[in-house]
Amino acid sequence: MTNIRQAKWLEPLIFNLGASQRRGCQFTCDDPKLRQLSEELDAWFPKTLRRENPPALPELSEVEVVRHFTRLSQLNFSVDSGFYPLGSCTMKYNPKINEVLANNPSVKWLHPHQDESTVQGALELMYNLAQWLNEITGMNQFSLVPSAGAHGEYTGTLIIRAYHESRGELEQRQEILVPDTAHGTNYTSAAMAGFKVVVVPSTSRGCVDSDALRQVVSEKTAGLMLTNPNTLGLFEENILEISQIIHDAGGLLYYDGANLNAILGQARPGDMGFDIVHVNLHKTFSTPHGGGGPGAGPVGVVESLQEFLPVPIVERADNGYRLNYDVSHTVGHIGGFYGNFAVLVRAYAYILSMGAEGLLKVSELSVLNANYLARQLSAIKGFSVPYGHDRIVKHEFVVSCQQLHEETGVSAKHVAKRLLDFGIHAPTMYFPPVIKEALMIEPTETESIETLNSFISAFRQISTEAYTTPNLVLEAPHSTARSLLDEVKASHPRTLCLSWRAMNT
Numbered sequence: 249m250t251n252i253r254q255a256k257w258l259e260p261l262i263f264n265l266g267a268s269q270r271r272g273c274q275f276t277c278d279d280p281k282l283r284q285l286s287e288e289l290d291a292w293f294p295k296t297l298r299r300e301n302p303p304a305l306p307e308l309s310e311v312e313v314v315r316h317f318t319r320l321s322q323l324n325f326s327v328d329s330g331f332y333p334l335g336s337c338t339m340k341y342n343p344k345i346n347e348v349l350a351n352n353p354s355v356k357w358l359h360p361h362q363d364e365s366t367v368q369g370a371l372e373l374m375y376n377l378a379q380w381l382n383e384i385t386g387m388n389q390f391s392l393v394p395s396a397g398a399h400g401e402y403t404g405t406l407i408i409r410a411y412h413e414s415r416g417e418l419e420q421r422q423e424i425l426v427p428d429t430a431h432g433t434n435y436t437s438a439a440m441a442g443f444k445v446v447v448v449p450s451t452s453r454g455c456v457d458s459d460a461l462r463q464v465v466s467e468k469t470a471g472l473m474l475t476n477p478n479t480l481g482l483f484e485e486n487i488l489e490i491s492q493i494i495h496d497a498g499g500l501l502y503y504d505g506a507n508l509n510a511i512l513g514q515a516r517p518g519d520m521g522f523d524i525v526h527v528n529l530h531k532t533f534s535t536p537h538g539g540g541g542p543g544a545g546p547v548g549v550v551e552s553l554q555e556f557l558p559v560p561i562v563e564r565a566d567n568g569y570r571l572n573y574d575v576s577h578t579v580g581h582i583g584g585f586y587g588n589f590a591v592l593v594r595a596y597a598y599i600l601s602m603g604a605e606g607l608l609k610v611s612e613l614s615v616l617n618a619n620y621l622a623r624q625l626s627a628i629k630g631f632s633v634p635y636g637h638d639r640i641v642k643h644e645f646v647v648s649c650q651q652l653h654e655e656t657g658v659s660a661k662h663v664a665k666r667l668l669d670f671g672i673h674a675p676t677m678y679f680p681p682v683i684k685e686a687l688m689i690e691p692t693e694t695e696s697i698e699t700l701n702s703f704i705s706a707f708r709q710i711s712t713e714a715y716t717t718p719n720l721v722l723e724a725p726h727s728t729a730r731s732l733l734d735e736v737k738a739s740h741p742r743t744l745c746l747s748w749r750a751m752n753t
């Protein structure tokens with residue numbers, strides 16, 4: 249087991265480092281043309297918009313900058329430093345070669361205003377990526393523009409809106425159905441697109457209750473949003489029946505493809521009856537993510553919905569590729585330019601390097617790893633896997649710490665914090681709410697048997713500690729840069745200090 253002791257620096261803010269007039273590098277401009285341009289700009293720039301004084305930027309030497317950011321990086325945790333089993337977030341290792349490619353000057357210096365004729369390679373990459381996503385998901389056409397899963401969902405619900413509007417049924421169809429195990433963004437996206445959200449309960453087996461679904465579905469139904477496998481890691485047992493119920497009522501099926509890792513090459517949303525799909529490229533297809541970005545959530549649709557996709561769509565032209573802005577019933581522009589191109593490059597490189605067989609292995613191994621952990625953890629005193637002890641889970645599963653909590657006072661939150669002392673990132677906590685004292689665990693395919701075994705050992709040790717020396721767990725973490733935080737204080741808006749200026753006053 250890794251015996252970690254995280255770096256502990258009392259690192260000041262960069263504004264409190266350095267000294268006046270200190271420089272990391274000097275920019276000089278000897279080009280007379282540039283100097284003239286600068287003088288012209290100076291003369292042109294409205295006086296009312298000018299600052300009296302230059303901005304108070306930090307002034308540091310190069311070595312001070314390097315040391316500051318290196319020290320900060322050592323206070324951080326990442327998938328490159330340890331196991332990151334954050335359920336529903338697919339924190340798998342992202343091959344470094346994809347970073348190299350995304351950083352290639354011919355990629356990173358492209359400008360979105362360049363003429364189409366000068367970016368044919370980029371368009372070809374986007375076209376091929378969209379074709380591969382069609383093949384992987386069973387859809388007909390993709391828009392690569394949305395820049396996150398939630399953004400894809402919002403785009404998808406706008407498409408549902410536009411579809412019903414085009415049939416003159418929007419006024420009547422105002423309800424989107426969402427299961428009670430759904431990710432929070434599903435409810436939010438549907439509400440933001442102007443729909444009323446109707447929650448569908450799950451059965452005692454953790455899947456959508458088809459009888460309850462039949463009761464809530466009606467001529468008011470615009471569609472159903474579903475992630476499959478769901479956030480309990482379970483594949484919907486009656487997916488074809490569910491799809492039939494929604495289609496019979498005139499609704500559309502939306503597939504939240506954040507969990508695609510589990511079904512890559514095994515099953516396709518299109519074959520399950522879904523009409524619209526978003527894919528979290530940053531999770532399944534290799535972009536380091538977390539902390540808010542970067543991401544890409546391309547949206548794919550079946551043939552009958554192609555006319556509603558956002559613009560532009562990358563298409564083949566007579567002598568290359570082109571951007572099509574002329575889509576008959578498009579929901580319009582939903583983001584800047586053509587999407588988060590560097591994420592698309594990583595996804596393209598990842599799919600190309602893995603090949604069809606490699607992608608199949610991803611799903612096999614991610615499911616195998618999740619099942620190995622589920623079985624092993626459910627055998628440890630105080631823990632159980634309520635949905636999954638009696639069947640195969642998919643890419644993730646949820647451990648309940650309810651028994652441990654009742655018998656020792658150690659809750660899911662305490663277990664999560666104690667795991668940090670073992671160099672392991674905390675799992676997703678208290679989600680989904682259908683499980684008490686929940687820890688949602690997604691090991692992914694990139695972890696070795698040794699890593700999985702040391703995770704199991706950490707759980708065993710935490711269980712023993714909870715029953716013998718509970719304070720050790722209750723007061724964790726002990727070896728991280730910051731020890732146990734005062735959570736009330738940390739989340740109280742009046743004590744939060746969100747800017748350098750506020751800190752100095």
Ligand SMILES: Cc1ncc(COP(=O)(O)O)c(C=O)c1O
Pocket residue numbers: 336337396397398399431433475479504506507528543545
């Ligand atoms: C099931 C599910 N749907 C949607 C999302 C939203 O994706 P994003 O964070 O890219 O907006 C997530 C993200 O964790 C998710 O797990």
